[in-house]
Amino acid sequence: MAERLSRPAAGVLAALVAVPLLALVVRAFADEWRAPALVPQQFGLRGVEVAFSGSSGEAFGNSLVVALAAAALALLLAWPAARVLGERRLRHPAPVFLLLAMPLLVPSYAVGTGLTEWFIRLDLDGTLPALVAGHLTFVLPYVILVLLSGFGPRLTALEEVAQVNGLSPLRRMLWVTLPAAAPTVGAAALIGFLVSWSDYGTSLAVGGGRPMLPVVLLPFVGADPQVAATLALLFLAPAVAVLALAVRAGRMPL
Amino acid sequence: MNGYELDCRDLSVSPGGSPVLRELSLTISAGSRTALVGPSGAGKTTLLRAISGLQPIETGAILLGGEPIHQRAVHRRAIAVVFQEPRLLPHLDVQDNVALALRAAGVGRSERRRLAGAQLEEVGLGGRAKQRVQGLSGGEQQRVALARALCADPRLLLLDEPLAALDPNRRAALRRVIVELQQRRRLTTVIVTHDHSEAAELGQQIALMLEGRIVQHDEPRALFERPVSAAVARFFGVANLIPEGSDTLAIRPEHVRLSRDGGLRGTVVEAVYAGDHVRVAIDSDGQRLHAHVAPPDAPRAGEQVGVILPDEHLWRLPSGRSGDAAEVADG
Numbered sequence: 087m088a089e090r091l092s093r094p095a096a097g098v099l100a101a102l103v104a105v106p107l108l109a110l111v112v113r114a115f116a117d118e119w120r121a122p123a124l125v126p127q128q129f130g131l132r133g134v135e136v137a138f139s140g141s142s143g144e145a146f147g148n149s150l151v152v153a154l155a156a157a158a159l160a161l162l163l164a165w166p167a168a169r170v171l172g173e174r175r176l177r178h179p180a181p182v183f184l185l186l187a188m189p190l191l192v193p194s195y196a197v198g199t200g201l202t203e204w205f206i207r208l209d210l211d212g213t214l215p216a217l218v219a220g221h222l223t224f225v226l227p228y229v230i231l232v233l234l235s236g237f238g239p240r241l242t243a244l245e246e247v248a249q250v251n252g253l254s255p256l257r258r259m260l261w262v263t264l265p266a267a268a269p270t271v272g273a274a275a276l277i278g279f280l281v282s283w284s285d286y287g288t289s290l291a292v293g294g295g296r297p298m299l300p301v302v303l304l305p306f307v308g309a310d311p312q313v314a315a316t317l318a319l320l321f322l323a324p325a326v327a328v329l330a331l332a333v334r335a336g337r338m339p340l
Numbered sequence: 341m342n343g344y345e346l347d348c349r350d351l352s353v354s355p356g357g358s359p360v361l362r363e364l365s366l367t368i369s370a371g372s373r374t375a376l377v378g379p380s381g382a383g384k385t386t387l388l389r390a391i392s393g394l395q396p397i398e399t400g401a402i403l404l405g406g407e408p409i410h411q412r413a414v415h416r417r418a419i420a421v422v423f424q425e426p427r428l429l430p431h432l433d434v435q436d437n438v439a440l441a442l443r444a445a446g447v448g449r450s451e452r453r454r455l456a457g458a459q460l461e462e463v464g465l466g467g468r469a470k471q472r473v474q475g476l477s478g479g480e481q482q483r484v485a486l487a488r489a490l491c492a493d494p495r496l497l498l499l500d501e502p503l504a505a506l507d508p509n510r511r512a513a514l515r516r517v518i519v520e521l522q523q524r525r526r527l528t529t530v531i532v533t534h535d536h537s538e539a540a541e542l543g544q545q546i547a548l549m550l551e552g553r554i555v556q557h558d559e560p561r562a563l564f565e566r567p568v569s570a571a572v573a574r575f576f577g578v579a580n581l582i583p584e585g586s587d588t589l590a591i592r593p594e595h596v597r598l599s600r601d602g603g604l605r606g607t608v609v610e611a612v613y614a615g616d617h618v619r620v621a622i623d624s625d626g627q628r629l630h631a632h633v634a635p636p637d638a639p640r641a642g643e644q645v646g647v648i649l650p651d652e653h654l655w656r657l658p659s660g661r662s663g664d665a666a667e668v669a670d671g
Contacts, residue, residue: 243427246394249414250421251441251492258415261443265431 107322113315133316137306145297146320149283151214152298153324156221157278160229161271163222168230172237186230189223197223198291205292212294220292221282229278236270272331279328284321343371343528344405344495346391351400353383353390360386362552363400368545370405371526373519374557375543377536379575383552384532388498391530392419404495415444420489424501426481428473434460434484435469441492459487463517479510483517490521497522499531503538515541536576540564548572565592566655573657579630581657582649588657593619595653596631598639603646604629608639622647 113119117130167186171179189197201220205211210219244266248258264271289298299321306314346368353361360383368374378384389395391402393414402410409417420441428437435456436443442452457469463483473481482502489497499518503511519542522529531542539546540560547557556568567573570581573590580596582589597603598620606624618638622629622645629647639645 243423243425244429246421247423247427247429247488248440249394250392250417250419251488252415252418252444253440254415254444257444261440262429266429268431 110315110318113311114319116312133312136310136313137316137320140302141297142299142302142317142320145299145302148214148217148296149289149299150324152217152221152289153279153282155214155218156225156282157229157275159218160222160225160278161233161275163226164229164233164274168233168237171230172234173239173242186227190227193287194224194285195287195291198288201288202291202294211292212296214296216292216294217289217296217298220288221285224285224288225278225281228281229274232274232277233267233270236267241266272334276328276331280325283325343526345370345403346496346528346530347401347403347406348387348391349401349403351387351390351402352398353386353395354398355386355395360552361390361397364549364553366547366554366557368528368530368547370528372544373522373529373531373542374545374547375539375560376530376532376547376549377534377539377575378549380534382549384534384549385500387549388421388500388530388532391496392421392498393417394421418492418495420492420494420497422482422485422489422497422499422502424504426478426485428481428484428488430473432473433469434465434471434473434476437473437484438469438487438491440488456487456491459491460484462490462521463487479506479514482506482514486514486518486521490525490527495528497527497529499529501532501534503533511538518542536563548575550575565653568658570657578655580649582627582629584656589649590655590657591649591653593630594632595650596629597648597650598622598631598633598637599646599648601646603648606645606647608641608643608645611638611641613638 112126114133115129115131116126117132118128119126170176171182176182198220201216201223202211205213205216205219210216241263244262245258248262253261284300285298286300286304289301293301299317303314303317303321306317308314346366348364348366351361351364352359364383364387366387376384376387386395390397393410393412397410400410401408404417404419409419429440432440435453438456438459439447439452442455447455453469457466460466460469463486465480465483465487468476468480473484476484482505486499486502489499502518503514506514515538518529518531521527531539533539533542536546543560545557546560546563547554548563549555550571556563556572558566563572564576564578567576567578567590570588570590573581577592578590579593580589580591582591594617604624606622606629608620609623609628610619610621612619613635616635617632618635620631620633620638622631624647631647633639
């Protein structure tokens, strides 16, 4: 019975997500759409031409590099932290959690402004490493929190099985730990990527004028809805791709 | 395939600062099957973890087949462990779980699958090789865990309460599998349980552990009928400990007989029906005695009865060992 109900329910959910996206696609290719018409008077590629005439291409590349680097670095840094916290090896974990969450309590623009001062001193302002470092401040807590959900006694128990079955530390990592933690790692990577990809405040503060997709997109919202819709679709593309990858990883059982 | 002797010498372990193993010594002869019993918190699991290397030891030595192994990395000890929960790797199917150690040893895929298949046959799971582990019942999962441990061709097999999560029928079935496989391979085996009757069935020898030490290690009958201390007696259900001068006499409740006349006079203070017998508690001059009586012959509470303690079943506790009764207050 539950399965019979779940199919239509999934259809409704998919429609709820897809219909606004469809509207976005129509808007992106509507060269002329005057009220009160329900459908555009003229379709065309003006939105694409304007969107790509400026710095959006470069912004797309910058955002992609920064988000991938921030997510990857965050995973590397979060792994040992989440293991220590997940296995309850700390006597007083509460202050550590508080420290981890602190960047999330402050607006990202404020964090970015504070960091910019230091990046100027270090002659790093506006560089990609500075943007990655800026994004890491709030990507890292999210990634740690997601990884924590998959780390703990269960993973340790499987690693003990690996040990008593003669697996060396490297093989244990490759054959047992990573496959068993893959869905959690996939989810953490997705969150890390999306948090960085959609960041506006830090990118604006630390970027020093370097184009990043959310920063480029914002001025068009309201001013030119067609270009904004085109950029929004561009903005969604890697997020959907990463989501698809994460879902694939998530299908592998923990 | 002959087993290796396990020799634990003066092991001390204090995880988190509080001592769990206290200069524990235990020798298990090659190819034998020993049940390690004790109340919760006695340190049984810690001992198994120390032997396998999962728990570092502070002092002492562990020898397997005469070779010291306590400084070896866990994956180099050739000791297989079956844990209380099956701990199957969820991303592998049944045969690849079983063949994990063979893969680590560099055995080729087709050969290790053949060996895993044969091992699965032995534990009664032939034909399930390609199944996902999530589709198996708890008992089947534990059989896969046993097959995985045996497939590693270990020098020593440690089983940490492998039957604890199973229902009585599955427990009995898996108990038989464990005993048969151990007998066939003559693999030195230690099985942890907190159930003394299960220990008697599983172990050729029983080692009783109390507060981090082995207090008696002998054939099962000795622990049930010739306990070395009051603590051992209480753990194995020797409910009657009767002081006689400076000595203590022990007798099991199933060996105590009741009669209408004759024997020690006493009043029945409690009679509890327990299915195949009635547990009777008698007060005799301030001494509490316990007897197991067949239901048709059981007296009622308040009745006067005679208590007969047959000489052939009375056991005098070794002197000086009766004072440690408090060790197993909850045993």
